[in-house]
Amino acid sequence: xxxxxxxxPRWLGALxxxxxxxxxxxxxxxxxTTTTSGASSHQFGVQTKTSGCQAHNGLPDSAxxxxxxxxxxxxxxxxxxxxxxxxxxxxxxEKDHVYAEYGIASHFSGEYExxxxxxxxxxxxxxxxxxxxxxxxxxxxxxxxxxVENYLHDQVCNGSVPxxxxxxxxxxxxxxxxxxxxx
Numbered sequence: 001x002x003x004x005x006x007x008x009p010r011w012l013g014a015l016x017x018x019x020x021x022x023x024x025x026x027x028x029x030x031x032x033t034t035t036t037s038g039a040s041s042h043q044f045g046v047q048t049k050t051s052g053c054q055a056h057n058g059l060p061d062s063a064x065x066x067x068x069x070x071x072x073x074x075x076x077x078x079x080x081x082x083x084x085x086x087x088x089x090x091x092x093x094e095k096d097h098v099y100a101e102y103g104i105a106s107h108f109s110g111e112y113e114x115x116x117x118x119x120x121x122x123x124x125x126x127x128x129x130x131x132x133x134x135x136x137x138x139x140x141x142x143x144x145x146x147x148v149e150n151y152l153h154d155q156v157c158n159g160s161v162p163x164x165x166x167x168x169x170x171x172x173x174x175x176x177x178x179x180x181x182x183x
Contacts, residue, residue, distance in 0.1 A: 044068050044118075044171065047129045053102045058140055058175055060132035064101055065117050067171030068130035073123030079157040084120035090131065098131045111135065113142040118171050119149040122156065123163060140178055148177045 045068035053064035070087065077083055095114040099105075104112070115134040118124030134142040152170060155161040169177050 044167075045125070045127060045129050050101055051103075053132075055102065055132065055135070058135075058138075059173065060117055060134070061102070064129075065132040066129055067117040067167070068125035068127040069118055069123050069167055070125050073163075075156055075163045078121060078123050078153070078163070087120055087126070089126050090114065094126075094128060094131070097128060099133055101128075102133050104133055107133075115142055115145065117174075118167050119153070121149055121153040122166050122170060124167075140175060140183060144178055144183055145174055147183070148174050148181065151181055152177065 043066060046066055047064055048066075049061065049063035053061040055061060098114050099107070099112075112133040112135055114131055116124045116126070117130050117132060120126075124130050134145065136142055148170065152161065152166040156163050156166050
């Protein structure tokens with residue numbers, strides 16, 4: 001306890017400055033965000049590869065599609081009806097670029113869906129680092145991932161799962177969530 005009338009130690013002032021900077025920086029809407037869940041961490045929005053991308057067993061190439069989030073998106077916002085359609089903006093030129101990253105020169109209608117790894121319903125971004133060409137078949141494919149997106153959105157909105165946890169789970173292994181759902 002400090003004595004009355006004694007000035008605060010210098011380190012205390014430095015601590016307050018450091019905390020203020022940390023809070024200010026965390027409020028920035030950066031495309032790159034690190035989320036920690038348990039002992040693992042995930043770097044959102046940082047592509048380390050932009051060609052030669054290969055999906056494996058229903059999951060995107062994590063070097064090409066690590067996922068990206070809108071850092072300022074809140075649970076209250078994403079749980080509002082119409083939120084996803086209000087932020088959806090992926091032009092055909094960007095979809096074509098995604099196909100090129102994954103080496104897909106041609107495809108037929110319904111074979112692929114350029115999908116958001118972290119869905120817009122979970123605060124995902126339209127950034128190319130969050131997009132990948134997801135196959136419909138074999139199962140599980142994009143239809144099953146849609147069920148995972150809806151399930152996690154419901155879990156976040158009813159307060160069962162924190163938004164950051166749902167974002168991490170879908171970005172790192174949506175198939176594991178699908179299996180937990182009994183898929």
